[in-house]
Amino acid sequence: MTHEIYRINLPLPLRMGRVNCYLLQNQSGYFLFDTGGKNNRVELLEALEQHGCKPGNLILIVLTHGDFDHIANAAYLRNLYGAKIAMHPDDAGMAEHGDMSWNREHGKLPLKLSGLLFGFGKGEKFTPDLTLEEGADLSEYGLDAQVIPIPGHSQGSIGIFLGESGDLIGGDMFDGSQDPALNSIMDKPNVAKQSIDKLKGYPINTVYPGHGRPFQFARFLENYFLFWVRHQTVLCLSNSENVRKIRKSSTDDRPVSAISFLTEDDLVHLGRCLSFNSLHHQTPLEVRHRG
Ligand SMILES: [Zn+2]
Numbered sequence: 689m690t691h692e693i694y695r696i697n698l699p700l701p702l703r704m705g706r707v708n709c710y711l712l713q714n715q716s717g718y719f720l721f722d723t724g725g726k727n728n729r730v731e732l733l734e735a736l737e738q739h740g741c742k743p744g745n746l747i748l749i750v751l752t753h754g755d756f757d758h759i760a761n762a763a764y765l766r767n768l769y770g771a772k773i774a775m776h777p778d779d780a781g782m783a784e785h786g787d788m789s790w791n792r793e794h795g796k797l798p799l800k801l802s803g804l805l806f807g808f809g810k811g812e813k814f815t816p817d818l819t820l821e822e823g824a825d826l827s828e829y830g831l832d833a834q835v836i837p838i839p840g841h842s843q844g845s846i847g848i849f850l851g852e853s854g855d856l857i858g859g860d861m862f863d864g865s866q867d868p869a870l871n872s873i874m875d876k877p878n879v880a881k882q883s884i885d886k887l888k889g890y891p892i893n894t895v896y897p898g899h900g901r902p903f904q905f906a907r908f909l910e911n912y913f914l915f916w917v918r919h920q921t922v923l924c925l926s927n928s929e930n931v932r933k934i935r936k937s938s939t940d941d942r943p944v945s946a947i948s949f950l951t952e953d954d955l956v957h958l959g960r961c962l963s964f965n966s967l968h969h970q971t972p973l974e975v976r977h978r979g
Pocket residue numbers: 707755757758860898899
């Protein structure tokens with residue numbers, strides 16, 4: 689079944705950047721992945737109408753995770769369009785209680801306040817009609833897609849893999865704002881790494897991220913661990929003895945240490961980059977990043 693994916697890119701409040709929703713159209717009708725924040729409701733409705741999506745032909749609202757910049761229009765659209773809301777049960781409590789810290793370990797206080805920021809009030813709360821767990825089958829709704837749980841950013845983050853085209857609706861596991869990368873906000877970085885390892889098992893072509901532009905998954909993988917290198921481990925690169933020390937002293941559940949995030953293979957690869965660097969007196973990590 690062929691499909692068309694339209695990216696709807698909406699502004700976040702307080703110039704906090706932009707967020708994506710994706711509208712998929714196939715022979716069965718329309719499917720909306722994520723719904724933006726309450727502040728961009730009007731723009732969203734205009735975009736839906738522009739693409740021919742209206743009450744009666746929107747079948748499902750699928751939420752990649754429970755953050756309010758992605759779910760704040762879900763209840764409103766359900767009422768208006770008569771579509772069902774689907775999301776992973778591990779994030780459903782965020783929508784039900786209006787609390788982004790629900791089922792998260794880090795950043796409890798700022799997350800609790802984010803309802804105000806994104807205008808997620810009483811009227812925005814909802815209970816999903818469908819819960820999507822590993823391997824959930826959406827074919828009865830006319831969508832040939834596989835649900836892949838990819839926890840990390842949140843416990844209930846999911847990817848929706850459209851096998852025929854190799855498209856992956858990836859939510860906030862990914863960020864395409866600049867060079868394709870992991871989202872810099874991860875509740876559980878080590879779990880995110882496992883999720884990426886899981887995704888490597890799928891023939892993914894294009895990733896549609898929660899923020900930024902869609903990109904090739906292969907391009908993301910090239911950048912993937914260099915992302916962590918760039919942000920957090922640059923200081924450790926020059927001395928493998930240091931790398932070992934830091935790995936030993938880092939605890940697994942804290943997001944501060946990217947070293948604990950790297951596998952032995954990653955470190956071997958790092959070593960190669962380093963010897964390349966010292967041989968050629970240039971910075972291959974940077975070159976690769978820009979390339
Ligand atoms: Zn987001």
